Amino acid sequence: MNAHGPIPILRVGSNLLTTVHIDLHDTVAEAFQQDVLLAIERTGATGLVIDITGLEEVDTYVARILADTGRMAKLMGAQTVVVGMRPEVAATLIRMGYMMEGVETALDVDEGLTLLIERQAKKRRST
Amino acid sequence: MRTLRTRLGFDQRELQSRRAFFDIQDEDLARLAELRELALKHMDDINEEFYTHLLSHPETKRFFPDDATIRRVKRLQREYFLGLFEGRCDLEYVENRLRVGAAHEQIGMSPRWYIGAYRKYLSQLLDRFTNELPVGEGRIGYDSVLKLIMFDMSLAIDAYIAANLETLGRHQAAIRELSTPVIKVQDRILLLPLIGAIDSQRAQQVMETVLLRVIEEKAKVMIIDIAGVPVVDTKVADHLMKTTAAMRLVGAQTILTGISAQVARTIIQLGVDISAMPTLARLQDGIELALSMLGQQITKAST
Numbered sequence: 001m002n003a004h005g006p007i008p009i010l011r012v013g014s015n016l017l018t019t020v021h022i023d024l025h026d027t028v029a030e031a032f033q034q035d036v037l038l039a040i041e042r043t044g045a046t047g048l049v050i051d052i053t054g055l056e057e058v059d060t061y062v063a064r065i066l067a068d069t070g071r072m073a074k075l076m077g078a079q080t081v082v083v084g085m086r087p088e089v090a091a092t093l094i095r096m097g098y099m100m101e102g103v104e105t106a107l108d109v110d111e112g113l114t115l116l117i118e119r120q121a122k123k124r125r126s127t
Numbered sequence: 128m129r130t131l132r133t134r135l136g137f138d139q140r141e142l143q144s145r146r147a148f149f150d151i152q153d154e155d156l157a158r159l160a161e162l163r164e165l166a167l168k169h170m171d172d173i174n175e176e177f178y179t180h181l182l183s184h185p186e187t188k189r190f191f192p193d194d195a196t197i198r199r200v201k202r203l204q205r206e207y208f209l210g211l212f213e214g215r216c217d218l219e220y221v222e223n224r225l226r227v228g229a230a231h232e233q234i235g236m237s238p239r240w241y242i243g244a245y246r247k248y249l250s251q252l253l254d255r256f257t258n259e260l261p262v263g264e265g266r267i268g269y270d271s272v273l274k275l276i277m278f279d280m281s282l283a284i285d286a287y288i289a290a291n292l293e294t295l296g297r298h299q300a301a302i303r304e305l306s307t308p309v310i311k312v313q314d315r316i317l318l319l320p321l322i323g324a325i326d327s328q329r330a331q332q333v334m335e336t337v338l339l340r341v342i343e344e345k346a347k348v349m350i351i352d353i354a355g356v357p358v359v360d361t362k363v364a365d366h367l368m369k370t371t372a373a374m375r376l377v378g379a380q381t382i383l384t385g386i387s388a389q390v391a392r393t394i395i396q397l398g399v400d401i402s403a404m405p406t407l408a409r410l411q412d413g414i415e416l417a418l419s420m421l422g423q424q425i426t427k428a429s430t
Binding site: 033034037038040041044046068071072073074075076077078 | 386387388389390391392394395396401405406407408409411412
């Protein structure tokens with residue numbers, strides 16, 4: 001495993017918040033994905049914010065892990081927002097033709113949570 | 128009560144054709160009747176030897192746990208043995224032999240031990256016949272008894288297979304009933320909790336049952352809960368998608384619930400697209416969603 005221990009997953013209301021501060025590679029990525037999904041299963045969260053402010057580099061592998069995690073969470077009924085992507089990271093991903101389909105993105109944690117909360121409120125109103 | 132023979136559809140015609148195939152002539156039966164005296168003479172020592180053989184092998188010994196059982200089966204075995212030398216092979220005889228097979232199936236003795244025991248019997252008879260009868264006579268006598276024993280064996284195997292098929296049929300019927308329990312959650316909302324592996328046959332049946340119930344109940348929403356399905360692969364996902372499509376054709380929406388972390392990962396890793404239906408981790412959320420689709424909601428009771 002990695003020297004930093006598991007990536008913490010926090011509960012904020014009906015959403016989950018996790019800040020990725022270490023490189024998401026191989027076993028770390030697998031464990032992260034599993035932890036996030038199990039947390040959704042356990043809490044019944046309807047939203048998930050993945051904060052990647054701490055990542056200086058995001059290659060297509062990591063981008064795919066993030067997108068996949070988002071789509072898996074969606075199957076379990078949780079909407080995912082990836083936040084805090086650095087401008088150079090965004091530029092690199094676009095240059096490589098990777099658009100992160102299937103997940104939403106927002107500027108930072110605050111915006112991400114607001115987006116989820118607004119969406120959930122709207123859903124409740126519509127019913 | 129119907130006899131075993133009629134349940135198997137074993138009639139006079141079947142008897143004729145089987146006797147013809149086993150080449151059991153009236154002369155054979157007459158010969159066996161003549162050998163009855165010899166058979167009576169050796170009945171007890173053949174029987175003793177036979178059970179010594181069965182009891183010396185752990186696989187067959189376990190069927191005879193105590194002395195009382197052994198005494199009882201020895202008596203039955205004597206009856207069986209003398210039956211070979213009655214000089215008859217009619218429908219009554221067939222019924223008797225079928226019952227022997229069914230009895231062995233019931234105690235769980237499988238055909239391999241049963242056939243093996245017959246081998247012992249034949250060896251013993253061959254031994255007595257060659258020792259006690261003139262050369263030609265012994266051979267012919269042995270041939271007659273061989274025909275009848277093989278005939279008996281075929282009946283026993285028939286009984287085994289019939290009993291197995293009956294058990295299998297009962298289980299299949301039970302499984303069919305248990306496999307698609309459609310529950311009415313509320314007006315126009317149905318729930319299908321799927322448990323266990325899903326193969327093509329079951330998927331087909333699930334679709335048919337579910338469609339029928341949806342139409343019967345005029346349901347608008349069908350919740351399929353797959354928490355009890357151990358493996359969701361591309362095939363299962365494909366079946367679910369087809370069911371959803373069929374549901375839409377009769378005017379109902381499908382919600383898929385009970386998606387565990389493991390299943391979510393598998394579906395995405397396999398690249399299966401099930402975005403045509405709403406999916407949720409928990410059944411509870413599925414029911415809430417279903418209600419909201421019908422413009423209803425669960426609220427706390429006002430105090």
